[in-house]
Amino acid sequence: MTPHMRRGRLLGALAFTLLAGTASAEDLTIALSSEPTAVDPHYHDLSSNNALTMHVFDALLTTDAQQKVQPNLATRWTNEGPTTWRFELRDDVVFSDGTPFTAEDVIFSYCRVLNNETAVSGSFDEAIKNMASIETPDDHTLVFETNEPDPLLPIRLAQIAIISDEIVEHGEISFDPESACGVTGAWPTVNDFNDGSVAVGTGPYAIESYVKGSGIDLVRNERYFGETPEWERVSFKPVPNAGPRLAGLLSGDYDVIENPAARDLSRIEGSDDYEYVITPSSRVIYLQLDMRDDSPFVDAPDGSNPFQDVRVRRAMSMAIDREAIVERIMDDAAAPANQFLPAGMFGTIADAPALEYDPERARELLAEAGYPDGFSVTFHATNDRYINDAQVAQAVAQFFTRIGIETELDAMTRSIFFSRRSGREFSLSMGGWGSDTGEASSFLRQWVPTTDDVAGLGGSNYGGWSDPEFDVVLREAIATMDDAEREALLQQAGARVLEQMPYIPLHYESTIWAFRSGLDYQGRADQYTLATAITSDE
Template structure:
């Protein structure tokens, strides 16, 4: 035994430097996670980071197909009752066994999260009438309204350890604090690593905002061990430095290189790349409710965005094909609805959203704004692919038809809290379907919010359409797939006709990497170390 250990140690010392360094994977991120807390903000970079450290009951693969994770199986009774059987033998990174109690605590925490942005994940758990645990490995969820997509929705909800708080017996009794006797966890406790205890393939080593996120392999992980002993996630918001770092050998993988640089990457045998169509729609959200909107100025003192003719004119003023070709360099598709054609609940042949500046000017004149008005569009400059450039192009198109438009670009850390407070008049947004159905966008953004905030949680523009509300509420509680698809198609048409949410295009995810690696591109655009593997030799 002693001899074999010595031989193994000597062999390790003799390994080439590339093999040793391959134990650390260096990834340059286009958009930095805003927190380690998996419930802080339902945001793609945050959710992607969370999947390294935490697991959910259900997982999604690269094409968003569902697979067992912390739940080994699940079934529905045809109505409101779901039963999940939990995986046995799973431990948290601190050695504590995983049980149904941890899941119940997690559900409660989404409703007791004082440091969250918006109503992240509470829209799912807010529909739970009861959660029972007949035994440590069984979870029974009864929903207030039927929820045909509950496994899909739970795939985005990271499970925490109940051991991070002081508590007595845990139960899903929100009025009685669910059995928690101490303070509820806040975002700072996750960011400093104290509370970042999960069952995922990696553990958090350090999180330094604006610098790097350091992960290390979790030795207690229940699944197959990842090939990387450690992972460094480095925020590099500008595409130029990301590509330069890859070419110089500073990074192993980069997110979203500029599409115009793909030719250079293709021509260099040292690197590979993958382009994967995504479900993320880039769109404009308009303030259609307030009589005076903060970033709109018109001669009559009113909010022109309340007029459907003005909103239609804005859509007609935008050349989507030109944005896709010139700004996105072809790595996108024009959007004529809120989810790519062919996905569940979409229109099979949506009419093209026309580019017609003359018609736009005519509609503005009919609405009483022949001389136009002034408008500021808010946008991130570090979240979506070419987000600020896209917004600048939109501003130019609107200005050409008489709507004098300026752009207010800011980091996502500033933008998202401001948007949640309804501080903008027009805002550029992006939304990827977490469920793979049209319901994802249609239940989150356009509905009039209900009291439980299970729908309409992101309706920052005050959109209200009673017919749409009726249809979408029926759609999301309909278990019959054919009926639900028809209802979702109808709901989508109603929203499109009102132009309170103006779709622009669907992003494609792009990854570039060293040629001795493979990267599985994901439709949800998650950058996961688990998607990166060494090339077999």
């Protein structure tokens, strides 16, 4: 992976500080490349949403800039057996409304995840669905008993925000999902969080206003248990186009911007007024193929679904010139993907070869599969979610057309795309996935397994792929507590996906932040922009 750089200089190892500096009255304005879709911390497991969540809500644990788990609401956690975990909680935390934080709030939050009818694709429910029981020996101790061993439980719980049980009517709270866990009133909806009525957290900031398409304003939470945030007020402005984001930075409208176009960095490269940082991420951009018999947007002469043939899937991978995408569209601020997590991270395949670009062989494979004259498909993608997503999708469509797959691109805003994708409306779509655990299992368990709602597996397997051989290996891997054994199993599972190619990896994103002189941001592998980690030397 490319070293972190700022203004052409190498940076050392990333240091993460959840809260930095001393209190000041200064405000901070940040231009976002991708707007959060909700204030609700349990609504959609989306990077932009998760970054906002970390300002307002806390989880039992948190992750640093390199995705290593750190204490948060929990100060200590121990594994007391293959299926038993004990967490000791802070006793000095209150919510932004002054309500004390206790173990009951954790149970209520996890039950709400399981009862969140407005959530997208069962977001955040994997770890909770594996829980057999949660006991509370006292107000600040939790004992989790899981159905199956879960070696990644701590880092997975770092993704689940804790909300106050006082926002609903309830009796005695206990982990009994079938009986609503003691909740007697209505569960809060995404709109209840968006209008601010129940957006009560323990984080360093509180929501002042959320206006979709306009901006999000945060105000410092004076009851926060950690160090006082440096910025009294933080404003997030959604600016989906890179040009206006950079223009806003140069004009002084924004203090920090996400993802200026790499080709435009020369405009600030030699300036004493601006700096930037480029940080490799754990996000892979990939294609998802629909395996159903009656796929809605693919049309072959014989009426079949060509994606069901592995030779077609391999041909599509061979049609893509990943090096050209990285060089010409991403301006080298990315790396060609050859698996679903960058090499060197846990569970990846060591020395995996580059995915071959061979359009001539791709045409031969199509002919061998029975499609010598190709077929047609509509390719769906976002135009405002991932870095240069519309341009990348256009290039992919052209690559496919060149080998005989007549490809029409339908790029749309992410709010429409994600809703339609979760409704399984696409035959071929482009997505992105950042590993929230820093382990290969993150992508493999969410996207690839045969969907199992009870086990919380395959929640995003919208294409209906099912491979029993893969399922057996993955299920063994995610229940294996021994790191060496689990890593070998994950490598085996990953190799199976690359062999069968139900998903086609394209590239790994790097993230760029630019900011005015006097500020510093060291970047994060999860691509989150955190105001709490933006520091000032003024």
